[in-house]
Amino acid sequence: MPFRMFDGNGAAVEAIRMARPGVIAAYPITPQSSIAEKLSDCVANGQIDAEYIRVESEHSAMSVCVGACLTGVRVATATSSVGLALMHEVCGVTSGCRLPVVMPVVNRSLVAPWSLWCDHQDTMAERDTGWLQFYCGTVQEVLDLTLCAYRISEHQDVLTPSMVCLDGFFLSHSMQKVSAPTDEEAWDFVGPYVRRNMYIDPTDVMFVNDLCPTSEYTEMRYQQKVGFERAADVAREVFDEYGRRFGRRPCTVEKYLLDDADIALVTMGSMSGTAKFAVNELRRQGVKAGLLRICMFRPFPAGEIREALKNVPVVGVVDRSAGLGAAQPPAATEVSAALRGAGCRVFSFVGGLAGRDISDGAFKGLYSELLDVFEGQAQSVNTWFDLKGDPMALREVDIIC
Amino acid sequence: MSTQRETPTSTPAKRRILGPCSVVFTAANTGSWRLERPQLDESKCIRCGTCARSCPTDCITVSRDGCPVVFDWYYCKGCGICVNECPKNALSLVKERGEH
Amino acid sequence: MLKMMAASKGLVTHGVSSCQGCGIELIIRNVLDVLGEDTVLVIPPGCAALFSGTGPEAAVKLAGIQGNLENSAAIASGIAAGFRHQGNEHTTVCAFCGDGATVDIGLQSLSGAMERNENILYICYDNEAYMNTGIQGSSSTPLGASTTTTPAGKPVGSKDLIQIVMAHGVPYAATASVADLGDLRRKVKKAKGIKGCRVLHIHCPCPTGWGYHSSKTIELAREGVDSGAWVLMEYENGRVKLGRRPSKLGHAEDYMKLQKRFRTAVGELTAQTNERIISRYEYLEKLERLGGE
Numbered sequence: 001m002p003f004r005m006f007d008g009n010g011a012a013v014e015a016i017r018m019a020r021p022g023v024i025a026a027y028p029i030t031p032q033s034s035i036a037e038k039l040s041d042c043v044a045n046g047q048i049d050a051e052y053i054r055v056e057s058e059h060s061a062m063s064v065c066v067g068a069c070l071t072g073v074r075v076a077t078a079t080s081s082v083g084l085a086l087m088h089e090v091c092g093v094t095s096g097c098r099l100p101v102v103m104p105v106v107n108r109s110l111v112a113p114w115s116l117w118c119d120h121q122d123t124m125a126e127r128d129t130g131w132l133q134f135y136c137g138t139v140q141e142v143l144d145l146t147l148c149a150y151r152i153s154e155h156q157d158v159l160t161p162s163m164v165c166l167d168g169f170f171l172s173h174s175m176q177k178v179s180a181p182t183d184e185e186a187w188d189f190v191g192p193y194v195r196r197n198m199y200i201d202p203t204d205v206m207f208v209n210d211l212c213p214t215s216e217y218t219e220m221r222y223q224q225k226v227g228f229e230r231a232a233d234v235a236r237e238v239f240d241e242y243g244r245r246f247g248r249r250p251c252t253v254e255k256y257l258l259d260d261a262d263i264a265l266v267t268m269g270s271m272s273g274t275a276k277f278a279v280n281e282l283r284r285q286g287v288k289a290g291l292l293r294i295c296m297f298r299p300f301p302a303g304e305i306r307e308a309l310k311n312v313p314v315v316g317v318v319d320r321s322a323g324l325g326a327a328q329p330p331a332a333t334e335v336s337a338a339l340r341g342a343g344c345r346v347f348s349f350v351g352g353l354a355g356r357d358i359s360d361g362a363f364k365g366l367y368s369e370l371l372d373v374f375e376g377q378a379q380s381v382n383t384w385f386d387l388k389g390d391p392m393a394l395r396e397v398d399i400i401c
Numbered sequence: 402m403s404t405q406r407e408t409p410t411s412t413p414a415k416r417r418i419l420g421p422c423s424v425v426f427t428a429a430n431t432g433s434w435r436l437e438r439p440q441l442d443e444s445k446c447i448r449c450g451t452c453a454r455s456c457p458t459d460c461i462t463v464s465r466d467g468c469p470v471v472f473d474w475y476y477c478k479g480c481g482i483c484v485n486e487c488p489k490n491a492l493s494l495v496k497e498r499g500e501h
Numbered sequence: 502m503l504k505m506m507a508a509s510k511g512l513v514t515h516g517v518s519s520c521q522g523c524g525i526e527l528i529i530r531n532v533l534d535v536l537g538e539d540t541v542l543v544i545p546p547g548c549a550a551l552f553s554g555t556g557p558e559a560a561v562k563l564a565g566i567q568g569n570l571e572n573s574a575a576i577a578s579g580i581a582a583g584f585r586h587q588g589n590e591h592t593t594v595c596a597f598c599g600d601g602a603t604v605d606i607g608l609q610s611l612s613g614a615m616e617r618n619e620n621i622l623y624i625c626y627d628n629e630a631y632m633n634t635g636i637q638g639s640s641s642t643p644l645g646a647s648t649t650t651t652p653a654g655k656p657v658g659s660k661d662l663i664q665i666v667m668a669h670g671v672p673y674a675a676t677a678s679v680a681d682l683g684d685l686r687r688k689v690k691k692a693k694g695i696k697g698c699r700v701l702h703i704h705c706p707c708p709t710g711w712g713y714h715s716s717k718t719i720e721l722a723r724e725g726v727d728s729g730a731w732v733l734m735e736y737e738n739g740r741v742k743l744g745r746r747p748s749k750l751g752h753a754e755d756y757m758k759l760q761k762r763f764r765t766a767v768g769e770l771t772a773q774t775n776e777r778i779i780s781r782y783e784y785l786e787k788l789e790r791l792g793g794e
Contacts, residue, residue: 022586023579051582056613060575063568063610067543067579070566073586075579089569098420159419198422200564200580202539202592205503207423208566210554216421223419423554426562428507428516454682455719457526458515476515480522480708481716494716 006178008142008171012078012104012164013038015146017048018186019102022073022193025053025064030116031168032080032106039076050076058083062090062101069099070200070208074150074193077101080168081108081122088126094161095130095224097209098197100153101161103131104146107269107320108168109354117355118168120268120320124330130224132162132231133298135268137254139176141295142166144242144250147181150190151238157230159197169355170270181246189245228299235296252301254293255308257283261290263370264309265349266317266335268294271358275318278363289367294331302338309335310342314374316366316381320352345373351385362386428476431458435479437494441470445491452483452492503559512538512562519551522715524679524705524722528626529597531682533563535689536622540593543577545570545602548633549626552597571606573598574614577621585620593622593693600627600641604660611700615669618697625662625700628707636710643730644774645757645766648710654765658777662702667736672697674736678704680722684733684744704731712761724756729778732785740792743785751779 006014012035016024024043026036043052051068055061058079065075079087084105094101105123109115123133132153134145142164149162166172181189198208212220235252243249256276258264267275272293282289292308294301309315315335323329328336332348339346349366352358366385372378418424439452446469453461453470460473461483470492484492509515512533519526525548533540542565544553552560553567568576573596581594603611603625614621630648631637638648644658666674673695677685685703692699706722708715725731726744730753733744749755753774757763766774 023582025579025582049586051586053578053582053619054617055575055578056609056616059572060578060610060613063572063575064579064582066568067566067576067581068583068586069579071580071583071587073583075583090572093569096420197419200541200566200583202541202564205559205562205564206418207542207554207559207561207564209421210423210556210559210567211550212421213556216556220420227419423557423559424502425504425506425557425559426509426514427558427560428509428514429518431516431518434521455527457519457523457530457718458517459510459513459530460515473515478521478715480718481714482522482718485716486719 003177003179005175006139006143007173007175008136008139008166009034009106009173010038011139011142011178012146012166013042014180015143016076017042018147018183019074019150019190020048020187021050021076023051023053023064023068024048024076025055025061026077027055027058027061027079027083029058029080029083031108031172032078032083035078035104035106058087059090062087062094065101066090066093066097066099069101070097070198072193072195072199075101078104078106080106082111084122084126085110088129091126091129091131093209096220098159098227099161100159102146102149102153103161103163104142105163105165106168106172107165115354118170119353119355120165121322123163123165124321126163127298127330130160131298132160134162134164134296135294136164136166136171137270137272137293137295139171139174140178140248141250142171143178143180144248147186147190148238148242148250152231152235154193154196155234156196158227158234160224160227160231165269167270179248185245189242232299232301250295252296253304253308254295256291256293258290258292258308258312260288261312262288262374263314263367264290264292264312265363265366265370266292266294266315266331268297268331269320271318271320271352274358274360275363278360278367281360282364282367287367287371300334302334305335305338306342309339309344312344314347314370315339315344316347316349316370318349318351318358318366322350322353347373347381348383349381349385350383356386358386430475431478432475435477435497437479437481438477438497439472439481439484439492440495442491442493443469445489446470447489449488451486451488455482455486457482503562513552514560517551517560519548520709520715522708522718523548524628524707524718525549525626527679527682527718528685528703528705531686532597532624532689533561535686536593536595536693538563539591540595541565541580543568543573543580543594543596545573545598545607546633547599547602548628549597549599550633570602572610573602573607574611574619574621574623577623578614578617578619581620594620595622595624597624597626600625600629601631601639604640604662612669615666615671615698615700618671620696621698622692623698623700625702626705627702628705628710629659630710632707632710644777645770646762647765648762654770661781663734663736666700666702667741670739671700672738674700676702676704676732676734678722678726678731678733679706679719680704680726681733688735710762713759717759721756721759724759728753728756729782730756732782734785741785741788742792743789747782750782751775753778
């Protein structure tokens with residue numbers, strides 16, 4: 001399979017193009033903008049036979065997708081950050097109506113403070129909206145997971161939309177070598193869109209999303225819960241098939257040197273490559289360090305994570321979200337729950353916000369803190385890492401007397 | 402020639418739909434709300450149909466022969482628009498039960 | 502397939518839980534009677550959502566979706582795009598929304614749909630407040646009207662939706678009223694036959710919210726049209742055409758005194774209302790003359 005060069009946004013567009021959506025609605029937002037642009041290019045030059053709706057907001061983008069998907073066509077959109085936050089209300093309609101929309105989300109901080117750069121606070125705020133969530137580690141994964149997401153989301157037993165999350169700039173604007181299937185191979189894998197549940201059809205009438213009484217709401221949420229349970233199995237089946245066809249098997253979790261590890265970090269997204277580099281260095285120094293990367297966050301693969309980490313005495317979870325006011329930020333909360341009673345000690349790290357690079361040095365620092373705990377030299381770790389100076393004294397002004 | 406089968410060759414299939422949607426066309430007994438009802442003075446009625454066109458519940462039928470105006474009391478909410486709009490004052494609102 | 506558990510003459514069930522004398526019921530029956538079966542509906546939450554059904558029970562014999570309060574025009578755009586992509590250019594995609602869902606929270610998505618000239622029919626039934634949530638003031642609530650959030654009477658006037666619509670240059674827009682159901686039906690029929698984004702703004706008296714006896718819904722709408730408080734007009738190919746001239750232009754007293762919501766609007770406010778009505782009507786007349794030249 002020949003290699004091609006794509007940035008993350010380009011890979012997302014390539015996967016969407018291969019899936020042949022019939023209606024596309026997108027609103028530009030940094031760092032997603034080039035997806036909206038390239039999709040409109042594809043429609044203008046005939047590479048995609050679709051209606052491109054140049055909406056006036058992300059809220060309308062998802063609304064257009066809801067309407068169009070209900071008529072029985074595959075739809076496409078993409079967003080980021082505050083755009084996703086604006087979409088939030090309609091994201092719940094999409095999942096509640098069981099519309100299998102696949103949406104790349106280019107991860108970027110929420111506001112305030114204003115930031116254009118990467119962290120996971122935007123998608124973490126949507127983690128309970130009823131969408132599957134995949135966090136890509138590389139540009140290759142953006143392509144692979146987007147293609148797989150169509151199959152998983154649209155599966156009869158799943159019927160749940162997907163966010164394919166890619167780190168803003170780190171992946172969205174980073175050119176990487178990507179092995180892509182041909183259009184025919186991809187189409188053979190994804191297949192045409194088939195309406196499998198509710199629809200809007202003047203010849204076969206139903207009224208979608210009418211007021212649901214208390215006596216049925218819980219049951220409909222239960223239906224979604226069952227969809228998520230099946231999604232975990234379906235994802236593995238689809239990943240297996242993708243691996244057989246294209247030689248690369250996407251994963252729900254990626255395990256790196258965990259079998260004999262004394263200490264391990266749990267990471268998500270593009271930071272994981274640097275973390276592996278740090279693990280290699282530590283291994284050379286004789287430190288038994290390991291890494292687990294969470295690729296599928298919803299449904300959360302708790303069983304696999306428990307199986308992979310249960311024999312690691314000290315685990316640290318790196319969240320690229322602040323998790324304000326929570327006992328632990330989102331990924332740490334989930335991992336702690338997965339490891340409850342397993343005997344490992346789980347600690348939380350928060351950093352890499354608003355595009356702050358998590359360097360190999362920073363990762364080595366985190367492993368060093370875990371090692372101190374492992375060797376009994378410390379009881380805990382500093383959760384917020386890489387803070388500069390005294391954070392409380394960031395702004396100081398003269399008092400006018 | 403084959404004979405007509407008495408039983409269908411296939412049973413109608415059921416399909417499950419996940420999530421919220423309404424699929425059964427029904428009607429509420431809105432006539433039970435009524436406190437007052439329109440009463441027709443047949444001698445004044447010219448069968449113009451204004452009452453039927455003005456009825457929000459579309460529960461009035463005006464016919465050319467027989468009783469000129471028929472109300473579907475299962476639905477008539479007793480709003481009185483038909484009474485108000487009747488150009489010949491052939492309708493009046495009366496209490497639903499005489500003792501009121 | 503829709504399971505029929507009740508009979509009805511038209512596309513709407515006879516027994517629906519809208520208030521006695523509800524103007525929306527008159528409007529939706531007439532609109533759907535003209536549009537026919539080849540129609541899909543987008544209805545936001547609000548009074549009209551009574552017509553999208555509850556639980557498994559449907560109130561219309563049409564396909565549709567209850568969207569969110571602010572995205573009816575966008576959902577309708579999506580449905581129209583989905584149909585267009587599948588070669589269906591014939592089905593009317595009709596958004597049926599109240600004033601709050603139109604001039605307040607939904608104005609942005611409607612503006613987008615109008616600018617893109619989406620092939621949808623957008624109908625705003627205007628009962629001049631958030632009636633379903635308990636009569637809160639909207640930007641369509643008129644000057645001096647008392648609502649639960651303007652208890653002392655609204656201190657400012659209403660947004661002029663039809664002029665906002667005309668500023669987008671849509672192919673067809675019109676106002677209508679339950680005062681003249683024949684005129685309303687004619688305009689719906691005309692709108693149905695035009696391609697692109699069509700907008701109908703329909704005056705819809707509300708006995709519960711406005712404070713009048715349920716029998717007066719059509720009479721009140723008539724008073725509104727006669728006084729010029731509601732102006733019947735059409736906008737087509739950039740030209741304004743006014744309906745019949747109000748017989749009591751600038752005399753909204755009769756219209757206002759029928760309604761409890763104007764009980765605090767006396768003297769000065771009535772005079773102000775009349776002045777606004779006259780100046781708006783004169784402005785619309787100028788627009789009509791401009792189109793005629």
